[in-house]
Amino acid sequence: MHSSFRFFLWTAAWLGGGGLSAPALAQARPPAAPTATVVEAQTIRGTPDQQTVAEGEAELRRDDITIRADRLTFDQRDNVAKALGNVTVLNAGNTFSGPELQLQVDTYAGFFLSPTYVLAATGASGQAERIDFLDRQRSITTQGTYSTCTPEDEGQLDWVLSARRMKLDYNTNEGVAEGAVLRFMGVPILGAPSLTFPLSSARKSGWLPPTIEVDSRNGLQVSAPYYWNIAPQMDATFAPQAIVRRGAGLNSQFRYLGQNYRGTTDFNYLPYDRLADRSRYGLNMAHSAEWATDTQVGLQVMRVSDDDYWKDFRRGVGSMTPRLLMSNLSATNSGSEWTTYARAQSWQVLQSAVPGEFIAAPYQRLPQLGARTLRSLGGGLRLDFEGEFNRFSNPEGTPDGLNPTGSRVHSVTSISRPWVSPAWTITPKVTLNAASYAMDAPIAAGPYAGQRSASRVIPTLSLDNSWVLERDSSWFGTAMRQTLEPRVLYSYTPFRDQTGLPNFDSALKDFNFESIYTENPFSGVDRVADTHQITAGVSTRLIDPNTGGEALRLGLVQRYLLAEQRITATGVPSAQRFSDVYLLGSTTVIPHWGFNATMQYNPELSQVRSSMVGATFSPGPLRTITASYLSDRGSLAEQLIMGWQWPVYGPASTTSRPLITASAASAGKACRGTWYSVGRVSFNTRDNKVIDSILGMEYDGGCWIGRIVGRRQATGLNEYVTGVGIQLELVGFSRLGFGSNPMQLLKENVGGYTPLRNGSGATPGGSPF
Numbered sequence: 001m002h003s004s005f006r007f008f009l010w011t012a013a014w015l016g017g018g019g020l021s022a023p024a025l026a027q028a029r030p031p032a033a034p035t036a037t038v039v040e041a042q043t044i045r046g047t048p049d050q051q052t053v054a055e056g057e058a059e060l061r062r063d064d065i066t067i068r069a070d071r072l073t074f075d076q077r078d079n080v081a082k083a084l085g086n087v088t089v090l091n092a093g094n095t096f097s098g099p100e101l102q103l104q105v106d107t108y109a110g111f112f113l114s115p116t117y118v119l120a121a122t123g124a125s126g127q128a129e130r131i132d133f134l135d136r137q138r139s140i141t142t143q144g145t146y147s148t149c150t151p152e153d154e155g156q157l158d159w160v161l162s163a164r165r166m167k168l169d170y171n172t173n174e175g176v177a178e179g180a181v182l183r184f185m186g187v188p189i190l191g192a193p194s195l196t197f198p199l200s201s202a203r204k205s206g207w208l209p210p211t212i213e214v215d216s217r218n219g220l221q222v223s224a225p226y227y228w229n230i231a232p233q234m235d236a237t238f239a240p241q242a243i244v245r246r247g248a249g250l251n252s253q254f255r256y257l258g259q260n261y262r263g264t265t266d267f268n269y270l271p272y273d274r275l276a277d278r279s280r281y282g283l284n285m286a287h288s289a290e291w292a293t294d295t296q297v298g299l300q301v302m303r304v305s306d307d308d309y310w311k312d313f314r315r316g317v318g319s320m321t322p323r324l325l326m327s328n329l330s331a332t333n334s335g336s337e338w339t340t341y342a343r344a345q346s347w348q349v350l351q352s353a354v355p356g357e358f359i360a361a362p363y364q365r366l367p368q369l370g371a372r373t374l375r376s377l378g379g380g381l382r383l384d385f386e387g388e389f390n391r392f393s394n395p396e397g398t399p400d401g402l403n404p405t406g407s408r409v410h411s412v413t414s415i416s417r418p419w420v421s422p423a424w425t426i427t428p429k430v431t432l433n434a435a436s437y438a439m440d441a442p443i444a445a446g447p448y449a450g451q452r453s454a455s456r457v458i459p460t461l462s463l464d465n466s467w468v469l470e471r472d473s474s475w476f477g478t479a480m481r482q483t484l485e486p487r488v489l490y491s492y493t494p495f496r497d498q499t500g501l502p503n504f505d506s507a508l509k510d511f512n513f514e515s516i517y518t519e520n521p522f523s524g525v526d527r528v529a530d531t532h533q534i535t536a537g538v539s540t541r542l543i544d545p546n547t548g549g550e551a552l553r554l555g556l557v558q559r560y561l562l563a564e565q566r567i568t569a570t571g572v573p574s575a576q577r578f579s580d581v582y583l584l585g586s587t588t589v590i591p592h593w594g595f596n597a598t599m600q601y602n603p604e605l606s607q608v609r610s611s612m613v614g615a616t617f618s619p620g621p622l623r624t625i626t627a628s629y630l631s632d633r634g635s636l637a638e639q640l641i642m643g644w645q646w647p648v649y650g651p652a653s654t655t656s657r658p659l660i661t662a663s664a665a666s667a668g669k670a671c672r673g674t675w676y677s678v679g680r681v682s683f684n685t686r687d688n689k690v691i692d693s694i695l696g697m698e699y700d701g702g703c704w705i706g707r708i709v710g711r712r713q714a715t716g717l718n719e720y721v722t723g724v725g726i727q728l729e730l731v732g733f734s735r736l737g738f739g740s741n742p743m744q745l746l747k748e749n750v751g752g753y754t755p756l757r758n759g760s761g762a763t764p765g766g767s768p769f
Helices: 023-027 662-666 742-749
Strands: 005-011 035-041 043-047 051-062 065-075 080-091 094-104 109-113 116-118 125-127 130-133 138-146 159-169 174-184 187-198 211-215 219-223 226-231 234-243 247-257 261-273 278-291 295-304 324-334 338-349 364-378 381-393 406-416 424-439 453-467 469-475 478-493 531-543 550-561 581-587 593-602 607-620 623-632 637-649 674-684 689-700 704-716 719-730 734-738
Touching: 035 043, 035 065, 065 094, 080 109, 159 187, 295 338, 689 742, 704 742, 719 742
Parallel strands: 211 734
Antiparallel strands: 005 035, 035 051, 043 051, 051 065, 065 080, 080 094, 094 109, 094 116, 109 130, 116 125, 125 138, 130 138, 138 159, 159 174, 174 187, 211 219, 211 719, 219 234, 226 234, 234 247, 247 261, 261 278, 278 295, 295 324, 324 338, 338 364, 364 381, 381 406, 406 424, 424 453, 453 478, 469 478, 478 531, 531 550, 550 581, 581 593, 593 607, 607 623, 623 637, 637 674, 674 689, 689 704, 704 719, 719 734
């Protein structure tokens, strides 16, 4: 057996330059501690302070660099290591292996012949004829490859980038491949004289993967986005687009973020649409800023060129209500006692010529000026005040005479005196709702008929009492804390005739467990119901005392009228003493299951007015099935909604893997894949018609992910748009998109959906070419 030897070679590194200096300065800069270079081998020989030769399982360690080889020569005069035979270099998690290496260990400059490598930052691996190390952050590869896949049973890589010359620069987070060819399953899918790619998920300027989309309304659409990383807190994307049926256009986005402000502007422009015979555009701009420490300013502008834009370009303007586009300018000052605010709000309403699809637009507020405060008056009394001036006008395109216009000054003032204890709360309160109107046309009916101005003051008296009682209990052998929470609200509002007064912003509140505990069943200011009523309810919860998680909730509430209510949503007085009963329940007691339900039940008619029942089954990550059934007798709507994400073939993952990891890329069978089914279907059971459907398949190949997603969406009573999107994601490299972003579509519409890679798509400019 050969003996093993270890040598310690010390090198002194001095800070500062030569020349003369003041004595005090020289004393303040002592020499740095010497850096140790450790050499181990079966045989070591050499000349002291000049050269060391190590043979037989030789290893050199210096700081975070480790070199192993059959034969290793280290020149102490210039700190150059030369290694031959089975050479391996370990540095900052990166691994290089090959037959021959020369490296200056201080500067990490040198070359490696015929190496294979694995990079820790990206999980990528490859091989080359030669790698030249410029320093620790930069290297140049000659005739090399780059991939996050590993060969399966010595087979070919699922995807691989080959290049005549490849430069990796971690300072700029950029890889530059010259004479590059990208192959997927052995088939070239992209070639370029020069191609850049990111070395992490950080942003960089460059061309993003081209996208191709097909839908039933526009046909084939092709775009080639360019991402511009202007500054660390500012970027822009420009996407020239060609739509076969319509023409060429440009989609763009500009984003910025400052210490006290931020904003985004999306502008899509089609100079000439052949089908519409006009230019088309969509604008969505948002900006917010903070002045000093107590003033906030916000601006939002949403506008499109025409009424059909929302149908032709579904993603052109990101509005939750695609036919109601709001523009808003606001300023709010939050002082120590008062909050003052000003706003100008307008709407663009996209009307339809199809009968039955007309939209009654909300009023515009040009302007809205207000102030509010919540303060203590002493003696336990609390004051809550809000006062506003509003000028209400109709959006452009509203038929003349459809909605009255005018101005309103109102105030809502409440004085309350809460008594609070750990188990109960009781709060008496007096509220005054006052409003004064100045109309553009005479009031048509009621006590103010023929007048252009009117005013009224309506008082409300209420008493709210709630309790929270707790006890320790055991359910299914598990320790739980059970609560019993009764609540009673009494309120009285006298009748004030509001016939003929305009209704600018009032509507009947949704009937639910929260809204029923309010004095006024109407939202807004313009309608105040005359009420003499008691609302009583009770709820109970099961709470895990260790985690605070809620395992069960049950609730029941009902309102009782002590007198006839004359001001109602229908205008017909109501003598119904007992309101509908509202029940709710939710539980997660059964492992992996979640259930929730609500029901509005009319005891006089013995019928269910509305109900919702939902269930979720999620035994683990990437396995979720949701179902809910909604029924509303008033709107004659019955809807069944189902969503899911589930593995259907292949070894199922137990967790959503990170976007870029060395372990995910280098696992021996990482590229053996799993198929997942994912989707959402909304079905109208009354009309036996699918309202909206999303159906997709995802394939996780370990080092790449493929998605195909189709969507059919209603854009009218009997009108639909169908589209298909395909996406290929090369893990740790880039995402090639064919169509709109399928993963984003799934995240926004499929409840419980989890990306197959955590962080996928988080940075729009993270993977540009």
